[in-house]
Amino acid sequence: MSQPPTDADARRSIPPVICYPNDTLPVPDMALYASALATARVTDTATAAPRDACHFHVPGGCFFRITCTDGPQVGDLNLWHAQDLSERFYSGKTRALHGTHLTTGERLWSAFPHLRPMATIVEDTLDWYGIDKFGGAVHDVIGTRCDPYTGNLLQGTQYHHCCHSNLTRALAQATGLRADQAEPHVHDVLNVFMCTGFTRDTGQYFMKASPVRPGDHLTFFAEIDLLGALSACPGGDCSSEHSSDSAACHPLRVDILTPDPDSLTGWQEPAKNGYDRSHGL
Numbered sequence: 001m002s003q004p005p006t007d008a009d010a011r012r013s014i015p016p017v018i019c020y021p022n023d024t025l026p027v028p029d030m031a032l033y034a035s036a037l038a039t040a041r042v043t044d045t046a047t048a049a050p051r052d053a054c055h056f057h058v059p060g061g062c063f064f065r066i067t068c069t070d071g072p073q074v075g076d077l078n079l080w081h082a083q084d085l086s087e088r089f090y091s092g093k094t095r096a097l098h099g100t101h102l103t104t105g106e107r108l109w110s111a112f113p114h115l116r117p118m119a120t121i122v123e124d125t126l127d128w129y130g131i132d133k134f135g136g137a138v139h140d141v142i143g144t145r146c147d148p149y150t151g152n153l154l155q156g157t158q159y160h161h162c163c164h165s166n167l168t169r170a171l172a173q174a175t176g177l178r179a180d181q182a183e184p185h186v187h188d189v190l191n192v193f194m195c196t197g198f199t200r201d202t203g204q205y206f207m208k209a210s211p212v213r214p215g216d217h218l219t220f221f222a223e224i225d226l227l228g229a230l231s232a233c234p235g236g237d238c239s240s241e242h243s244s245d246s247a248a249c250h251p252l253r254v255d256i257l258t259p260d261p262d263s264l265t266g267w268q269e270p271a272k273n274g275y276d277r278s279h280g281l
């Protein structure tokens with residue numbers, strides 16, 4: 001190990017600075033969304049079977065709600081612009097803007113060059129959980145998605161029901177693309193209901209049993225036309241392992257809710273990012 005400098009303690013005690021102070025982010029009108037949600041009716045439903053994924057469409061200005069129906073289960077969520085798969089959820093920038101775990105009032109942002117809100121969280125029945133003594137919290141944007149490549153790297157396995165593969169099949173079914181065409185569009189997820197953090201001593205990514213119970217849900221307002229895919233992770237509640245068939249798994253339901261159009265007066269789809277894309281050339 002390298003010799004620490006004489007002022008090592010002083011260097012460690014410098015207070016952190018928030019990378020992206022979010023007091024200049026556009027503020028969603030949560031009261032408007034709440035009044036619109038109060039008028040909304042379920043107009044479509046999709047269900048992710050255990051160890052499988054479903055897809056769904058949400059018109060901009062509608063809501064979608066992910067509900068735990070049968071038993072503790074985490075879900076891996078991907079979002080794309082319904083007419084342009086290149087505009088997809090960017091978990092890394094969402095993490096940089098809002099933090100490691102999301103809740104009500106926070107937004108799912110799209111990838112460059114779009115960088116605009118795709119969806120805003122309007123209800124979170126797990127908002128009581130907070131941050132536990134291990135540093136764990138729910139609905140993270142720090143994990144990626146369980147996948148067969150990492151399983152093969154670490155255990156030499158060939159497993160076909162990781163979230164990555166489930167999302168690939170769901171996108172292929174939604175679009176008619178072949179699996180090899182759909183796979184590159186699958187991206188890092190919002191880990192719905194999953195309880196995760198980083199260990200304080202080694203900085204390693206951890207998971208623990210999700211606190212989700214039947215009836216718990218997470219509701220989003222679609223800021224643009226969305227194609228979504230949700231995988232019911234083979235890890236179940238992610239209390240032990242994933243990437244295998246050993247965990248107890250349950251379905252997840254996705255409801256599409258359509259509000260009274262008069263309830264959204266004043267709302268408009270967010271504009272794409274204003275950077276001119278000349279990159280100094």
Ligand SMILES: [Zn+2]
Nearest residue numbers: 146163233234
């Ligand atoms: Zn998974």
